[in-house]
Amino acid sequence: MQAALEAARGPGADVPIGAVVFGPDGRPLAAARNARVELGDPTAHAEILALRAAARVHGDGWRLEGCTLAVTLEPCTMCAGALVLARISRLVFGAWEPKTGAVSSLWDVVRDRRLNHRPEVHGGILAQECAGLLENYFATRRAQLS
Ligand SMILES: [Zn+2]
Numbered sequence: 001m002q003a004a005l006e007a008a009r010g011p012g013a014d015v016p017i018g019a020v021v022f023g024p025d026g027r028p029l030a031a032a033r034n035a036r037v038e039l040g041d042p043t044a045h046a047e048i049l050a051l052r053a054a055a056r057v058h059g060d061g062w063r064l065e066g067c068t069l070a071v072t073l074e075p076c077t078m079c080a081g082a083l084v085l086a087r088i089s090r091l092v093f094g095a096w097e098p099k100t101g102a103v104s105s106l107w108d109v110v111r112d113r114r115l116n117h118r119p120e121v122h123g124g125i126l127a128q129e130c131a132g133l134l135e136n137y138f139a140t141r142r143a144q145l146s
Pocket of ligand 1: 076080
């Protein structure tokens with residue numbers, strides 16, 4: 001989670017959300033920061049960018065079996081779906097996202113019993129630190145607008 005926080009703190013004007021994919025041996029394969037505005041891409045969430053980069057360097061081309069995805073915020077429906085499709089074995093996330101969270105807040109996409117792949121989930125890891133990063137970002141934005 002420290003590595004995901006580090007990715008979130010990286011350069012960029014987008015909402016600071018960071019994600020890292022670790023290989024089965026615990027070695028980081030790819031890290032990314034949310035870049036929706038920067039890339040002009042509604043799907044450029046940190047998780048998606050990290051999954052794409054990890055799949056380029058690991059696995060059979062797209063499966064990330066045995067890998068762990070760490071992200072600073074509870075994934076949305078798109079990212080939850082993507083990590084299931086990527087066969088991520090373990091999901092670790094920081095802050096809860098009551099407005100869009102799809103790993104128990106609004107839905108629980110990754111543990112739906114109808115899916116044939118369900119990752120192990122650990123939520124709320126360093127939650128305060130992860131949430132603090134977002135709160136500071138939005139407080140600064142509000143101050144700039146007023
Ligand atoms: Zn997402």
